[in-house]
Amino acid sequence: xxxxxxxxxxxxxxxxxxxxxxxxxxxxxxxxxxxxxxxxxxxxxxxxxxxxxxxxxxxxxxxxxxxxxxxxxxxxxxxxxxxxxxxxxxxxxxxxxxxxxxxxxxxxxxxxxxxxxxxxxxxxxxxxxxxxxxxxxxxxxxxxxxxxxxxxxxxxxxxxxxxxxxxxxxxxxxxxxxxxxxxxxxxxxxxxxxxxxxxxxxxxxxxxxxxxxxxxxxxxxxxxxxxxxxxxxxxxxxxxxxxxxxxxxxxxxxxxxxxxxxxxxxxxxxxxxxxxxxxxxxxxxxxxxxxxxxxxxxxxxxxxxxxxxxxxxxxxx
Amino acid sequence: xxxxxxxxxxxxxxxxxxxxxxxxxxxxxxxxxxxxxxxxxxxxxxxxxxxxxxxxxxxxxxxxxxxxxxxxxxxxxxxxxxxxxxxxxxxxxxxxxxxxxxxxxxxxxxxxxxxxxxxxxxxxxxxxxxxxxxxxxxxxxxxxxxxxxxxxxxxxxxxxxxxxxxxxxxxxxxxxxxxxxxxxxxxxxxxxxxxxxxxxxxxxxxxxxxxxxxxxxxxxxxxxxxxxxxxxxxxxxxxxxxxxxxxxxxxxxxxxxxxxxxxxxxxxxxxxxxxxxxxxxxxxxxxxxxxxxxxxxxxxxxxxxxxxxxxxxxxxx
Numbered sequence: 001x002x003x004x005x006x007x008x009x010x011x012x013x014x015x016x017x018x019x020x021x022x023x024x025x026x027x028x029x030x031x032x033x034x035x036x037x038x039x040x041x042x043x044x045x046x047x048x049x050x051x052x053x054x055x056x057x058x059x060x061x062x063x064x065x066x067x068x069x070x071x072x073x074x075x076x077x078x079x080x081x082x083x084x085x086x087x088x089x090x091x092x093x094x095x096x097x098x099x100x101x102x103x104x105x106x107x108x109x110x111x112x113x114x115x116x117x118x119x120x121x122x123x124x125x126x127x128x129x130x131x132x133x134x135x136x137x138x139x140x141x142x143x144x145x146x147x148x149x150x151x152x153x154x155x156x157x158x159x160x161x162x163x164x165x166x167x168x169x170x171x172x173x174x175x176x177x178x179x180x181x182x183x184x185x186x187x188x189x190x191x192x193x194x195x196x197x198x199x200x201x202x203x204x205x206x207x208x209x210x211x212x213x214x215x216x217x218x219x220x221x222x223x224x225x226x227x228x229x230x231x232x233x234x235x236x237x238x239x240x241x242x243x244x245x246x247x248x249x250x251x252x253x254x255x256x257x258x259x260x261x262x263x264x265x266x267x268x269x270x271x272x273x274x275x276x277x278x279x280x281x282x283x284x285x286x287x288x289x290x291x292x293x294x295x296x297x298x299x300x301x302x303x304x305x306x307x308x309x310x311x312x313x314x315x316x317x
Numbered sequence: 318x319x320x321x322x323x324x325x326x327x328x329x330x331x332x333x334x335x336x337x338x339x340x341x342x343x344x345x346x347x348x349x350x351x352x353x354x355x356x357x358x359x360x361x362x363x364x365x366x367x368x369x370x371x372x373x374x375x376x377x378x379x380x381x382x383x384x385x386x387x388x389x390x391x392x393x394x395x396x397x398x399x400x401x402x403x404x405x406x407x408x409x410x411x412x413x414x415x416x417x418x419x420x421x422x423x424x425x426x427x428x429x430x431x432x433x434x435x436x437x438x439x440x441x442x443x444x445x446x447x448x449x450x451x452x453x454x455x456x457x458x459x460x461x462x463x464x465x466x467x468x469x470x471x472x473x474x475x476x477x478x479x480x481x482x483x484x485x486x487x488x489x490x491x492x493x494x495x496x497x498x499x500x501x502x503x504x505x506x507x508x509x510x511x512x513x514x515x516x517x518x519x520x521x522x523x524x525x526x527x528x529x530x531x532x533x534x535x536x537x538x539x540x541x542x543x544x545x546x547x548x549x550x551x552x553x554x555x556x557x558x559x560x561x562x563x564x565x566x567x568x569x570x571x572x573x574x575x576x577x578x579x580x581x582x583x584x585x586x587x588x589x590x591x592x593x594x595x596x597x598x599x600x601x602x603x604x605x606x607x608x609x610x611x612x613x614x615x616x617x618x619x620x621x622x623x624x625x626x627x628x629x630x631x632x633x634x
Contacts, residue, residue: 081414103361124403
């Protein structure tokens with residue numbers, strides 16, 4: 001494949017899978033993965049960054065393929081001891097996973113930025129790709145239900161996504177400064193593709209694009225911009241994307257995702273099951289098998305995405 | 318046995334064993350256990366209180382009888398993940414033990430005192446005896462070696478007590494306010510015994526008595542004051558007491574411990590192996606089997622200590 005840098009915008013598990021594929025088919029130093037931090041929260045005095053951790057574990061090969069979150073070969077002694085202490089037990093923290101949160105928290109407490117800590121963790125885990133938070137400022141996703149506004153993790157984990165969502169907000173996004181390396185990559189001459197991973201558009205990608213400068217930079221980006229649908233045949237591969245889209249008045253479909261990204265992407269990769277989905281005028285269609293079940297699936301989808309971007313770049317020349 | 322309150326001064330494992338015995342032979346509500354906090358330290362952003370935790374685990378029946386510290390049925394996934402992150406791994410933290418440190422740390426961070434948190438932990442673990450830190454102020458034990466002053470845990474765990482100790486200090490002790498409930502117990506009419514547990518005199522009991530008001534209150538206490546020797550036949554049952562006594566120019570013996578407590582205790586309980594040890598004039602001798610290997614040993618020694626105190630109280634009437 002041709003040379004150049006790639007930037008990928010990612011949320012949790014689905015995005016982490018494609019990021020893993022990209023990191024294996026590209027020279028890892030050419031990839032910047034910009035991760036949603038709207039889901040981050042403080043729990044028991046620890047800073048927890050679910051999407052960054054999913055990305056770290058996936059790229060380090062430590063992710064649990066069955067559970068779909070956290071680390072493989074995990075133990076749960078901490079949680080059972082914690083419950084014995086009558087401490088809040090609604091958010092599951094594996095014993096190995098806890099090392100990430102403890103290490104991150106004391107470093108943040110010492111004054112390091114989320115980026116600094118993320119890069120330290122990535123290096124320690126042997127990851128060459130550059131994983132950065134979307135911002136070092138605080139952006140917090142909140143959802144409105146019939147009971148009012150609540151924090152994202154209370155909804156997502158505490159209430160298992162059961163309440164109907166009436167609205168979503170990203171507190172702090174309007175004033176947050178996007179990570180400078182993300183902006184530099186989007187504006188750089190060396191960029192060969194800007195990729196929106198198959199993550200939840202409303203909860204994982206929107207917080208990133210809710211920062212005006214980031215949205216503007218993606219809008220103005222001259223490299224091919226390409227998104228992969230997280231919806232297959234009307235269903236999310238994992239998580240509540242389809243449920244929430246429906247609650248917010250969208251048809252949960254690949255079409256609706258494509259429409260949501262109109263103006264921000266040039267190419268939309270959608271599953272064979274949605275081959276005929278209607279796309280906005282001018283948006284290029286790539287049909288592929290988008291379900292990533294094993295390592296080869298991830299590499300294959302990464303190659304398809306990169307090839308589509310390369311084709312478009314050649315055509316535009 | 319007769320009614321009345323008991324106060325016990327304790328360090329880690331040896332003191333925790335006798336405290337456990339006392340809590341089983343007495344009405345638990347009549348016992349105040351005053352625990353050394355000079356060994357406390359902050360590690361990875363967590364507050365660790367080794368002697369309080371040993372006491373909590375012992376009284377809750379959660380202590381590990383083989384390892385001698387930490388919780389039983391422990392797992393170590395956190396430590397192996399932590400080492401993978403290149404984080405400091407010199408201080409072993411079990412997965413279950415970590416729940417105590419995390420729960421304590423965020424509560425301290427919220428503004429609760431060490432006493433508040435200790436009582437919360439004790440209640441959660443079903444402990445009825447009152448376990449209190451010697452003070453809610455910060456006192457930190459430091460030792461001087463040929464390389465200068467170092468923190469206690471760096472010496473104790475990091476260097477496995479290997480360097481020769483030239484001096485010991487308890488930073489903050491001169492200005493620390495002893496826990497008011499400890500002072501109230503020592504000064505109260507209801508006290509039937511003040512007990513110095515078989516803990517390291519120089520590292521576990523001295524920090525408590527280095528607070529002038531506490532020392533004065535024990536000095537002036539009108540109830541029988543009784544210490545149990547942590548040294549048997551010139552050796553510490555556990556830990557570096559004998560080594561450190563020798564390094565500081567004391568003969569490591571039950572005699573030397575008794576002499577060290579002169580003026581502060583009325584009765585000294587020493588092991589059968591030391592039956593003939595020389596005691597300071599006027600100090601009463603009680604010879605017993607002081608090794609506590611099982612639950613019955615702890616109760617037996619507790620009964621001996623309480624009976625000796627009761628005898629002295631009767632004789633003084």
